[in-house]
Amino acid sequence: MARWERLVWPASDFSRVPTGIFIEPEVFEREQERIFQGPVWLFLGLEAEIPEPGDYFTTFGGVTPLVVNRAEDGRIHVFVNRCSHRGALVVRDLRGRQSRHICAYHRWCYDLRGSLVGTPFRRGVEGKGGLPPGFDRREHGLRPLRVASYRGAIFASFDPHPEPLPDYLGPPMRRMLDRLFCKPIEILGHLRHRVDGNWKAYFENLNDSIHAGLLHRLPVMLGLWSNTQEGAIETDPLGRHAHYYVKYEEDDSALMGPGKSPSGQALRLADHAFIDARDEWGDRVSTDTLSLFPNVMFAQVSNFLITEQIRPKSAEEFELLTTVFGYADDDPDLRLMRQRQVAWLGPAGYVGIEDNEAGNLIQRASRGQSYAHSYIGYGGVGPIGDTDHLVSEVSVRGFWRYYCYLMGYQPQDGPPLDPATWAAEAVS
Ligand SMILES: [Fe+2]
Incomplete structure (x- = not known):
């Protein structure tokens, strides 16, 4: 039996996760085929990053390098960044503007749709060498992916017939994106870092x-956060994505007041600049995050607006690409506020480094423990659906259920996984 098959899911409520899922290379290889190159939509970036024809950026779908560019007609095309000749990486820059993409190795030339438009020495030199007479450029383009956008967020799928993107997202997720992308955005910058951990531990987080x-602990000690604040978690009908939000306290004197250190000593911020915030939507939502299976988080934390793309590298390592944005009509004070709030998330954020560390702690404890299990029980182990509080891991179980379905895992104590029954279970 293959090693990935030997990992056991004892409970069909997905309250138990086999530890080997985080460290086994064979599991990682299977994820690339069944998930990242399977029937999912992968988030790749924002349309605002490539506003003009010829604008492109390079990214990854799972481990596979991709090119995302805008063609002359304004449409966005995504293709595998691998020359159809001898398989070299064609585009080597992170981003730029080009009318053609030319492979450095033998100078095969592709247009912005990924079609092969130029091949050196096609007829050889003085009748010698060259490509075969029947060579047809149309059969040698870059491998295209399916592309769809929602509110300026670009998604692609390796599957030639994925479910329509709006259906894949589901109504609560679309509402979150409608709010986040309520008006034209402006890219403020990118942050990129690697984490010694497994991408799924981050998704759990x-x-x-x-x-x-x-x-x-820091936001708690400063009196900025508590698990008793008003908030809720919503999932899509299949429970694979999760949206959660938290509201500012009604009485913000409590919010900004002195917190207590673990020793009981009162703590006060000497400089409020990085926690100054504005209720831009007038709905008191201080944190609004959306994790979409399998590779992205969209987040509003105070006035800090980001997408965070997860790029798995191996069972033991992943990369995070954080794209920071604001709105085109930001006033200077608001723009400054957004820039200061980088102190929370990203590679050096007070909260971001702790989330990264949590994934690393799981990785370090998993060695030699493939057949142990973690336990997920907060919020109960009943149907996977919405909760009107934040003391919950229910959507973590939702992630694992869809993961198992795609990977071909079957819980030991239940009937075969059938997504057709999940939506009804969630409301029962
Ligand atoms: Fe966190």
Whole structure:
């Protein structure tokens, strides 16, 4: 039996996760085929990053390098960044503007749709060498992916017939994106870093609202956060994505008042600049995050607006690409506020480094423990659906259920996984 198959899922409520899922290379290889090159939509970036024809950026779908560019007609095309001749990486820059993409190795030339338009020495030299007479450029383009956008967020799929993107997202997720992308945006910058951990431990973290007041001590000590604040978690009908939000306290004197250090000593911020915030939407939502299976978080934390793309590299390592944006009509004070709030998330953020560390702690404890299990029980182990509080890991179980379905894992104590029954279970 293959090693990935030997990992056991004892409970069909997905309250138990086999530890080997985080460290086995064979599991990682299977994820690339079944998930990242399977029937999912992968988030790749924002349309605002490539506003003009010829604008491109390079990114990854799972481990596979991709090119995302805008063609002359304004449409966005995504293709595998691998020359159809001898398989070299064609585009080597992170981003730029080009009318053609030319492979450095033998100068095969592709247009912005990924079609092969130029091949050196096609007829050889003085009748010698060259490509075969029947060579047809149309059969040698770059491999295209399916592309769809929602509110300026670009998604692609390796699957030639994925479910329509709006259906894949589901109504609560679309509402979150409608709010986040309520008006034209402006890219403020990118942050990129690697984490010694497994990409799924990070996804668990995104779907887990309960850790926020436990792992992240600084906002608690400063009186900025508690697990008793008003908030809720919503999932899509299949429970694979999660949206959660937290509201500012009604009485913000409590919010900004002195917190207590673990020793009981009162703490006060000497400089409020990085926690100054504005209620831009007038709905008192201080934190609004959306994790979409399998590779992205969209987040509004105070006035800090980001997408965070997860790029798995191996079972033991992933990269995070954070794209920071604001709105085109920001006033200077608001823009400054957004820039200062980088202190929370990203590679050096007070909260971001702790989330990264949590993934690393799981990785370090997993060695030699493939057949142990972690336990997920906060919020109960009943149907996977919405909750009107934040003391919950329910959407972490939702992530694992869809993961198992795609990977071909079957829980030991239940009937075969059938997504057609999940939506009804969630409301029962
Ligand atoms: Fe966190």
